[in-house]
Amino acid sequence: MSALDGKVALVVGVANEHSIATGCAQAFVDAGAEVALTYVNARAQSFVQPVADAVGAKLLLPLDVEAEGEMEAVFAAVQQKWGRVDILVHSIAYCPAEDLHGRVVDCSAKGFARAMDISVHSLIRMARLAEPLMTNGGAILTMTYYGGEKVVDHYNVMGPVKAALEGTLRALAVELGPKRIRVNALSPGPLQTRAGSGIAHFDALIDAARARAPEHIALTIADIGNVAVMLASNAARGVSGDITHIDGGLHVRA
Template sequence: MLPDTDFLAGKKGLVVGVANSHSIAAGCAQAFHAAGAQLALTYLNDKAQKFVQPVADSVGADILLPLDVTDDAQMDALFETIREDWGTLDFLLHSIAFCPREDLHGRVTDCSRAGFAQAMDISVHSLIRLARRAEPLMTNGGTLLTLSYHGAEKVVDHYNIMGPVKAALESTARYLSVELGPKNIRVNALSPGPLETRAASGIDHFDELIEDAKARAPLHRLTTIEEVGAMAACLVSDFARSVSGNTAYIDGGNHVV
């Protein structure tokens, strides 16, 4: 954990993708809050709100609104509220990924056209849509963060089609970093090791993936959402003002072996 200081005081950030208090996005929101940032959070739908509301309350979120990233009207309404309430935005965390179960659990060779298109739209193009709307609000520069995984770089058993999808996400982050750099908007990806979250549990043979990570990583343990949050808070802060286009690994060193 980062120390409870105010190095993000005065900064305003949007966190997209909190599922519950155990999600990576929740760990990041807690770290942003501990460092003094004002936050806006989103929830997918009415069913999800009851799981996100406690997180929003715990970080004193100024804004909590629904956001299905496939709904342009909801996305427009979210950014209009941020513009009206805050006027500016300093950072945005994109922690969104989805793939239909039958495609996620099958071979890349057998992935359906519809499943691939949906996974790319929700997991990758949603970052582009958010960036486009965030750009005019980042009048003093800012930071965009997204969540990736080592399966984007190396073939990981049972990660299947999400490997190519995350590879596209990391590449998108690099291209955004170049396009938005002249406006002092930095773009980076976070790549945690496997965490025991609800989203990750959808991966086939996930228990095996967890045990393999523990065995292979130099630190021989799993990453925590608090540790991912600490890295996220650092990257959106002025401490990392020259860091852009990077993929930051928070995996106990697993990516090097």
């Protein structure tokens, strides 16, 4: 048997074939799961459809977390098709460019609120909708970054946002634990994704991370997906409220 045989996974956050969420979806399918994917809007659908076709996604649904009713519709569709969900991947984050590229001290209230709503509160909303569908327990995974623990140059306001995300996942782990729903975060090192490209000097950040990481490796979305499978599987029973770094050991360096 494969690690995820018979499990149903909802993966939110695929933007294109290079997304971390894509690596997770492919790894889940390779491990025996059936997957549902989402796309943020009609323009994005053309980039997500090839991923859905490649992984054999059983559902491909629109989900803009700022659009009223769309999140509820996604979970209703999953419930109608399978009656449950076993794995939820929350791999979305956003901050308006004018706030992302400026100092934290200059961040606007509107920009900060929007970044927190899309990047953090959406996880709370998804967990609330997933809870009644995780009838046999389940695994919720979100994506963070070392910039939520320490100040990383050019990561700016997304550092405080990821710190809030990490605090949120711990609270959710405690609240959902009695229902055998585990909540964990993956913390990948920098790698080339659409989300990463929005950060100033991102190529230099990748090069510096690879040079300083003990393994000196170039991370791939497949590396992230493989760890996601482990955390989503029954082999990770008892692991909850944790942050798993996938960065070649970079986070242990002073």
